[in-house]
Amino acid sequence: MTEPDVATAPTSAGEPRPPILEVRDLKKHFPIQSSGLIRRNIGAVQAVDGVSFAVPRGGALGLVGESGCGKSTTGRLITRLYDPTSGSMIFDGRDIAKLSNKQMLPLRSEIQMIFQDPYSSLNPRHTVGAIVGTPLRVHKVVPEKKVLDRVRELLEVVGLNPEHYNRYPNEFSGGQRQRIGIARALALQPKLLVADEPVSALDVSIQAQVVNLLQDVQREFDIAFLFIAHDLAVVRHFCPDVAVMYLGKIVEIADRETLYSRPQHPYTQALLSAVPDVKQAAIGGRRERIRLEGDVPSPINPPSGCRFRTRCAFAQDICARQEPPLLQIGKSHKVACHFASDLEEMHREPITLKLLGVDRSGTPVDGANPSEERVPEPGFSEDWTDVQTLRKESAGRAGTT
Amino acid sequence: MSSETFHRTADQSARGAEHEPYLVVDDLTVRFPTADGLVQAVTGLSYSLAQGKTLGIVGESGSGKSVSSMAIMGLHDYKRTRMSGSIRIGGKEIIGLSSEDMRGIRGGDVSMIFQDPLSSLHPFYSIGYQISEAYIAHKKVSKSQARAKAIEMLERVGIPQPKSRVDDYPHQFSGGMRQRAMIAMALVNDPKLLIADEPTTALDVTVQAQILDLLQELQRDFNSAIIIITHDLGVVAEMADEVLVMYAGRAVEVGPTRELLTHPEMPYTWGLLSSVPDVSADTGAQLIPIPGNPPSLLDPPTGCPFHPRCLHRDKVPGDLCRTELPALVTAARAGHTKRCHLANPDQIYETEVLPEIAPDLVELVIEDASHTNAGEGAAPGEAIAPENR
Numbered sequence: 001m002t003e004p005d006v007a008t009a010p011t012s013a014g015e016p017r018p019p020i021l022e023v024r025d026l027k028k029h030f031p032i033q034s035s036g037l038i039r040r041n042i043g044a045v046q047a048v049d050g051v052s053f054a055v056p057r058g059g060a061l062g063l064v065g066e067s068g069c070g071k072s073t074t075g076r077l078i079t080r081l082y083d084p085t086s087g088s089m090i091f092d093g094r095d096i097a098k099l100s101n102k103q104m105l106p107l108r109s110e111i112q113m114i115f116q117d118p119y120s121s122l123n124p125r126h127t128v129g130a131i132v133g134t135p136l137r138v139h140k141v142v143p144e145k146k147v148l149d150r151v152r153e154l155l156e157v158v159g160l161n162p163e164h165y166n167r168y169p170n171e172f173s174g175g176q177r178q179r180i181g182i183a184r185a186l187a188l189q190p191k192l193l194v195a196d197e198p199v200s201a202l203d204v205s206i207q208a209q210v211v212n213l214l215q216d217v218q219r220e221f222d223i224a225f226l227f228i229a230h231d232l233a234v235v236r237h238f239c240p241d242v243a244v245m246y247l248g249k250i251v252e253i254a255d256r257e258t259l260y261s262r263p264q265h266p267y268t269q270a271l272l273s274a275v276p277d278v279k280q281a282a283i284g285g286r287r288e289r290i291r292l293e294g295d296v297p298s299p300i301n302p303p304s305g306c307r308f309r310t311r312c313a314f315a316q317d318i319c320a321r322q323e324p325p326l327l328q329i330g331k332s333h334k335v336a337c338h339f340a341s342d343l344e345e346m347h348r349e350p351i352t353l354k355l356l357g358v359d360r361s362g363t364p365v366d367g368a369n370p371s372e373e374r375v376p377e378p379g380f381s382e383d384w385t386d387v388q389t390l391r392k393e394s395a396g397r398a399g400t401t
Numbered sequence: 402m403s404s405e406t407f408h409r410t411a412d413q414s415a416r417g418a419e420h421e422p423y424l425v426v427d428d429l430t431v432r433f434p435t436a437d438g439l440v441q442a443v444t445g446l447s448y449s450l451a452q453g454k455t456l457g458i459v460g461e462s463g464s465g466k467s468v469s470s471m472a473i474m475g476l477h478d479y480k481r482t483r484m485s486g487s488i489r490i491g492g493k494e495i496i497g498l499s500s501e502d503m504r505g506i507r508g509g510d511v512s513m514i515f516q517d518p519l520s521s522l523h524p525f526y527s528i529g530y531q532i533s534e535a536y537i538a539h540k541k542v543s544k545s546q547a548r549a550k551a552i553e554m555l556e557r558v559g560i561p562q563p564k565s566r567v568d569d570y571p572h573q574f575s576g577g578m579r580q581r582a583m584i585a586m587a588l589v590n591d592p593k594l595l596i597a598d599e600p601t602t603a604l605d606v607t608v609q610a611q612i613l614d615l616l617q618e619l620q621r622d623f624n625s626a627i628i629i630i631t632h633d634l635g636v637v638a639e640m641a642d643e644v645l646v647m648y649a650g651r652a653v654e655v656g657p658t659r660e661l662l663t664h665p666e667m668p669y670t671w672g673l674l675s676s677v678p679d680v681s682a683d684t685g686a687q688l689i690p691i692p693g694n695p696p697s698l699l700d701p702p703t704g705c706p707f708h709p710r711c712l713h714r715d716k717v718p719g720d721l722c723r724t725e726l727p728a729l730v731t732a733a734r735a736g737h738t739k740r741c742h743l744a745n746p747d748q749i750y751e752t753e754v755l756p757e758i759a760p761d762l763v764e765l766v767i768e769d770a771s772h773t774n775a776g777e778g779a780a781p782g783e784a785i786a787p788e789n790r
Binding site for chain 1: 461462561575576577578605606607608609610611613614632633634635636638639662672673674675676677678679680681682684687688689690691692694695
């Protein structure tokens with residue numbers, strides 16, 4: 001409905017294509033109410049707490065993290081199944097964060113969702129034809145007479161027999177059901193698909209079929225994907241850009257080559273080292289891995305400063321006092337860690353002191369002029385400072401105190 | 402070893418405990434009569450497992466991997482299930498055992514960790530109660546001793562502040578902690594055989610790593626035999642000493658982990674390996690899925706059960722794949738058996754499959770092959786290896 005070139009929000013030069021979705025400082029806090037007659041708010045689950053990212057048109061951004069890190073909530077915010085607490089979501093040049101349901105209705109056809117569980121996301125009492133045809137009827141994209149033809153077309157696209165439109169979901173296997181869900185999402189020719197763990201409920205041999213199908217439809221219909229998954233290998237396979245979330249925040253975001261080969265955040269490094277690898281069989285035994293102790297802290301009362309510090313082997317005083325900003329340290333690489341470095345360098349030297357105007361322990365220094373508190377930009381900017389320079393600057397700062 | 406047929410004589414089963422591995426499953430067949438017909442869940446499955454070793458069972462849902470393991474635990478309703486063959490634990494025959502005798506073994510010498518910790522723990526009872534219940538059932542101990550044991554076990558599996566958490570209920574634990582609590586429950590009687598049915602499927606990778614570490618540690622301490630049932634070949638690669646690949650209720654490939662994952666000879670195993678992306682693989686490569694769906698066990702395909710989905714069927718002369726079930730025969734290398742008609746699977750794998758799924762592994766395998774050949778001289782794989790160098 002909007003012309004593609006109207007997307008005038010500031011774009012990063014590194015991106016080959018302008019973003020279709022720009023999310024800026026998005027927050028979702030679920031209120032916790034006290035018991036009793038007067039239900040007062042006594043706190044909030046900070047499920048998503050200030051995330052910013054951009055999804056390029058026709059591209060794919062992967063969102064990974066442990067359960068409870070807010071990745072699914074982010075997906076539901078973007079489809080507006082939840083109303084955001086604050087922040088903006090520029091979709092195709094338009095901020096959809098504050099639109100009313102009525103204003104949202106025409107836009108819903110452009111953002112569709114694929115759900116994790118192919119069993120509970122299809123109505124068992126509707127035929128496949130009704131399930132896939134409903135979006136067409138609601139949005140009146142084709143006249144009633146043509147709905148069935150379109151449904152058959154869609155079923156064929158996702159690799160199902162078009163004559164099966166009369167069947168019920170229980171007559172299909174898990175992989176086929178997921179295909180029905182994909183056909184329903186494709187019915188309205190969306191520009192953005194939010195895929196929330198689309199393959200994790202499927203058998204291994206079927207997973208590959210569905211991943212390939214998603215890649216085919218992406219290419220064919222030029223759909224952008226926000227791909228939410230906890231399987232790092234699948235995300236790497238599907239998404240050129242990957243963001244790692246921890247407790248409601250993005251801790252690292254980069255193109256996949258950088259993120260998987262040179263991660264700078266200790267959490268990303270731990271996450272990657274924990275993935276079991278088939279090739280390990282050729283070498284034998286188990287790999288050295290970084291052990292993360294304990295569980296993810298509660299998002300009701302997250303740790304001060306860096307949220308990962310309670311499980312981080314490299315945490316120092318500054319990590320409890322100052323929250324690390326999401327800094328761009330490469331052409332398409334951002335990280336939120338005071339001690340960002342390759343794993344071999346053991347995260348010894350801070351990189352954020354000059355920027356925050358603090359000393360090594362995280363106490364603000366008099367006379368320092370910390371850079372303006374900034375909300376991270378959704379995309380990648382053209383000017384950035386690499387880790388070495390930041391480290392040198394910080395060392396200079398530490399020396400003066 | 403696993404392919405050997407154990408001839409059961411009265412004499413042998415008496416002396417069995419000394420000579421046999423701890424667990425021997427011999428020609429196990431499990432059938433469930435249903436309204437739709439007879440479900441042939443497991444057919445002619447044989448394997449064995451010694452103490453201190455880990456066996457990984459891999460396969461899709463419905464391949465019979467859970468059914469065969471539940472048979473070891475005696476969890477099938479014996480009135481409605483038709484079982485034949487033999488399962489011997491420490492020399493003792495399990496099939497046909499009375500449910501009372503079975504209860505003495507289950508949870509004691511043999512215990513199981515289930516996939517979903519939330520639905521396998523009782524929501525009404527505290528974690529500590531559920532752990533001590535298992536202890537009291539098998540040992541003559543008082544309640545307070547059992548409670549102390551429960552606290553000790555919780556500490557052993559890494560639950561922080563076990564003294565205060567012991568009276569918590571399952572819903573107060575996180576997913577990883579529940580799985581740990583269930584492991585604590587399974588290990589409370591120092592079992593000699595532990596069956597872990599998809600122990601980490603519901604968990605995040607970091608928690609998965611913790612649980613796998615824990616299992617390995619416990620295996621070192623107790624010298625238990627472990628069966629890990631999973632569909633994640635990565636988990637198998639890191640944990641198991643031996644792998645059993647199941648398809649449609651049958652073993653289709655068995656071998657030592659390293660051997661089987663570097664020189665798989667059965668097209669189904671190739672399919673499993675090529676359909677999962679790898680964290681270090683080329684991102685441009687397409688995944689090669691196994692076409693079609695797993696077969697129905699009500700009416701399994703004739704001949705090789707995998708033939709309707711097999712990409713290499715046309716390489717076998719005649720209609721052999723469709724008409725005749727291949728026997729589980731020794732593969733090119735020792736200790737490795739497979740169920741396939743292909744004459745030269747090693748060659749097909751190295752020239753056709755491997756370059757597509759993991760180009761960087763080709764060298765490794767060939768290097769490895771030449772290495773083994775140099776070391777052993779007349780290795781069975783030698784006939785193939787030189788052509789590829």
